[in-house]
Amino acid sequence: MGFVRLVLGGFVILGVVYICVTLYSRSVRREKLEGWWDEEPVEAMTREAYIADGMAKYENGLRKRLILLVFIIPPIIVGTIIYFIN
Secondary structure (H helix, E strand, O other): OHHHHHHHHHHHHHHHHHHHHHHHHHHHHHHHHHHHHHHOOOOOOOHHHHHHHHHHHHHOOHHHHHHHHHHOHHHHHHHHHHHHHO
16 A cells, blocks of 8 residues: 555656646747747748747657656666665
8 A cells, every 4th residue: 555655646746847847848948949039030930930830849859758757767766776675
């Protein structure tokens, strides 16, 4: 029963961490896109279209997938610690 609570509690905590990291990463990417637009505007697009296009590319990019490692790395570390301690 204790192990189930550990797994469920850890999964909830990792979910909150994942949401926070995702929101932070999206805001940083958006700020970078806004900065790039301010430095060198693209004549063929509006600012909003440029940012929307950049965010669409971000959604399909590697960085967003790497954030999913939040659900993989900590359980591996905790499992390894538990294995070696016992």
